[in-house]
Amino acid sequence: MRNLLMTGLIVLPAVLLAQTAPAGNADNGKRLFMEKNCYYCHGTTGQGGRDGARLTNTALNADGLIRYVRKPAGAMPAYTEKLISDQELRDVHAYLKSLPAAKAPKDIPLLNQMSER
Numbered sequence: 852m853r854n855l856l857m858t859g860l861i862v863l864p865a866v867l868l869a870q871t872a873p874a875g876n877a878d879n880g881k882r883l884f885m886e887k888n889c890y891y892c893h894g895t896t897g898q899g900g901r902d903g904a905r906l907t908n909t910a911l912n913a914d915g916l917i918r919y920v921r922k923p924a925g926a927m928p929a930y931t932e933k934l935i936s937d938q939e940l941r942d943v944h945a946y947l948k949s950l951p952a953a954k955a956p957k958d959i960p961l962l963n964q965m966s967e968r
């Protein structure tokens with residue numbers, strides 16, 4: 852009985868954590884987006900900037916994004932696997948997909964989460 856209780860105490864938090872973590876890690880993607888300088892051209896939240904395309908509403912899936920970043924079509928510099936790995940780009944993709952394109956702040960879950968903390 853005691854063992855059963857202990858198992859529950861360990862398993863339950865793990866299950867809860869697994870449910871809140873998205874498939875591609877959007878939080879890590881957000882960090883990478885800044886660290887790898889994507890923000891410099893695409894804006895701090897992928898909104899697009901002076902030089903880069905808007906990314907929040909990209910039609911590319913994760914594989915398409917990886918292909919594009921390895922071999923961009925236009926003015927964007929290519930990123931090799933040394934600079935950013937495929938898995939890291941999947942995280943960046945998850946981050947971009949987590950960003951609603953041009954919604955009111957109250958409709959952006961991330962912002963609401965921050966004000967609840």
Ligand code: HEC
Nearest residue numbers: 887888889892902903904909910916919923924925926927
């Ligand atoms: C020096 C500026 C610059 C940097 C840094 C940069 N980009 Fe770009 N990116 C561009 C430009 C400009 C375009 C528009 C098309 C082109 O010229 O290649 C673009 C296009 C894209 C596209 C295609 C969008 C679409 O929907 O067709 C993706 C995806 C993308 N960038 C992702 C990234 C990611 C991820 C990073 C960081 C790892 C990054 N970019 C860093 C300038 C940049």
